[in-house]
Amino acid sequence: MIITSIFLFSTLFIFTGSAKVAASTDETQLLEQLFLDLTIDEVVNRLRGLTVNEPWATEYVTAIREKRFGDAIWARHHVTGAVQNGTFSEVNQTIFQAIENDAIGYRTYYPEQYSEALAIYANTSNADTRTDILNLISNVKAETVSKMEKRVTYGIKCSADHLAYRSSCYRLLELMSQAKTYIGNTRRVYTYMSCNLRVGPYGGGTPDVTHHTAHLVARLIEEQCSRCPAHCDAVKVSGFSPRNSGHRKICLSSKDDGCR
Structure with missing residues (x-):
């Protein structure tokens, strides 16, 4: 040791x-x-x-x-x-x-x-x-930005991993703040049951986002990424808006860490 x-x-x-x-x-x-x-x-x-x-x-x-x-x-x-x-x-x-x-x-x-x-x-x-x-x-070794960005596309991207119940995400969107105030260095914006709304790290040249913007993006993820996997018991959702020159990454899923 x-x-x-x-x-x-x-x-x-x-x-x-x-x-x-x-x-x-x-x-x-x-x-x-x-x-x-x-x-x-x-x-x-x-x-x-x-x-x-x-x-x-x-x-x-x-x-x-x-x-x-x-x-x-x-x-x-x-x-x-x-x-x-x-x-x-x-x-x-x-x-x-x-x-x-x-x-x-x-x-x-x-x-x-x-x-x-x-x-x-x-x-x-x-x-x-x-x-x-x-x-x-x-x-760990840093990768080139171009190599990292090949993993994602801009806009809304849905995921088959870390699926949260859509009902939980819907309720999260009802409860979370929609104020036009910046999120700052907080990573976990809000949690409700199985659903987590998270953002990427603050800084590093990436513009911050407001709670209002995060809510709007999360609403799009909830609408576009809802799915019912084989043998599922309810509609679920998982997706994110990749980091780009305009905002931090925004993630809506059951995953309770990460979002980079």
């Missing part, structure tokens, strides 16, 4: 240079917005429709407070119950695969936020038992 921690610190220090990022002590604010994208306050107080899975919610909060950032990221992926035994059962994807894929996107599109996150992770506690996750995040 000591050897692993030394390797992690060396890797992160090389990447971030002498930059020092102070971790926020305000539990209503995100420590960093990439992988620790739920504030302690919203987990503890179940804000904006969030439902949590114990003991992972408590572990997430405790790990952040104790600066065990690898443990916190691992717990984050279990907080809402989408992961069982380290795997997203719906899409047969492991936590490590999901983290690696997201890290590549963050390093490619959001290098400043990625660097800031690594600087925070460099100060993880010696008691952290999941420094392997931090090593994974720090060692």
